[in-house]
Every structure is written in C-alpha cells, then in structure tokens.
Amino acid sequence: MNWADLDSGHCSIARAADIVGDRWTLLILRDVSRGIRRFDELSAHLGIARNILSARLGALVANGVLERMPYAEEGRRPHQEYVMTPRGAELLPVLLALIAWGDRHLSEEPPVRAVHNGCGHEVRLVPTCTAGHALTGGGEVQIVPGPGARRVDRE
Template structure:
C-alpha cells in the first residue's frame, strides 16, 4: 500500500467534531475525574479548583452531548442532589485520556509519572497500543488513510 494524503473537511472530520464537544480544557478534566470516581458537584469543584459557573456550564454541556448522565441521590436528612455518571460514550473517552496522559508523561513530565494505571486483576501496568484488526502493532509511519464510505 502506498501512503497518500487524504484531506477531510473540518465539518466532516471526526477529530474536529470531537474537539467541538471535549476540546475545552475543563471538559476533559471533568471526564477524567468522573472516570476516577469523583462524581458529585462539590467534589468536582474542589478537586478541579474551577469556578462554580464554569463547572455548571461544562457539566450541562457534557450531559447534553451524551457523555455524562445526571443521577439523583439523597443523603439522609438532605434534599435530593445529583452526581454524574459516565454514559457509554463517556466511557469510550477513557482510551483518549490514557493516551493524553501517556503523552504528557513522556513529553512534559519533570519527573516520574504522577500516577500509573494498573490492572486490578493482576497488578500489571496498563498501556494502550494501536493495533490493526489482525493484531499487528501499528506505528504512525505504517498508517494509511482511506476515505470512509
């Protein structure tokens, strides 16, 4: 196969569309925290150090985009409140977050990685490796593009 340039208009480009949903800094950080178990508004606000209005707007946008669900809960003696849970679309962002984290660890860290993901089943370090449908590791130099149908 010969590598060739394929140009996709930004309005059809999947990367551009995805960035339209999660390209704002706080959006991915909110998803990261929900993935890591921080699900309530005050916990998110405190952990992220973000202004209430910014967090409210980001949460609403992530719910509207179908990445998070609002789930009601009530602690004894308190009014009903909401926490946020990942939808299947939100869970599908996990590999993106892992890849961004690995890139940051490799190219921006000033020491050892602050955290590493491990498989709870065996304790092994988790790494994401691009593979083709036949199980071959793929390097960017070996990547070709073809237009979708």
C-alpha cells in the same frame, strides 16, 4: 484524492473536539472517571468557577457523555452526581493516551499510573490494525478518506 477537496468540518476529530476538546472538559472527565462525581467535589478539586463547571457538565450530559444520577445523604435534600455513560466510558482510551503522552513528554516521573483492576498490572495502549498487527510508530498509519467523507462544494 486531495485532502483540500474534503470538508474538514465533517472530520470525526473536529466533531469529537467540539464535545471534549477543551481543558476543563478533559479534566472533568478525568475526575469523574476517578470517582469524583459530585458538583461541589468537582468544583473544589478542579478549582473551576461554578458557572463554567455547570456549563461543561450540561454539555457533557446533553451529548450523552455523562448522566445525572440522584443521590441523597441522610438528613439532607436530594442531589445529583455525574456518572459516565457507556458513550463516555469509550473515552477512557483517549484519557489513557493523554496520560501516556504527558508522562513521556512532560513529566520527570509519572504522577499517576493506570492499573488493571483484575491483576494490578499497568495498562498500556497498543494500537493494532484489524488484522492484529501492533503499530509502533506514526509512519505505519495512513489516514485515508472513509465512506462518510464529504467533498467541499466550491460553488
């Protein structure tokens, strides 16, 4: 099958990138996963304009990646903070892969380390096939059309 015959807009990477593919969105997800969950804290930590932050948070909530949760501090009016949904938590390996790639190619020394809460050892991503074979290089993987692939209608 020729890849040019398939609808590239129906690709899972394209659809995921529509939701999480911009810089601010990835940085918001990074911070929320680290425990920075309140609008003002996110705005200050990221140095992002409030209107852009509001738009990105709204899109992440609308797409089921984040959820708004109410909180109240004594003597203050109620506010909302943002937490990862189960769908959002599934993006952790993506964030870890970006950290690993950035550490390998863009940093003298890793600025952060991901460690397992249970034992304190560093977390590594090791892709495997469904038979359990560890994949060590890009040449070991071939992307093939799946059951959801759609042909381009050229009429």
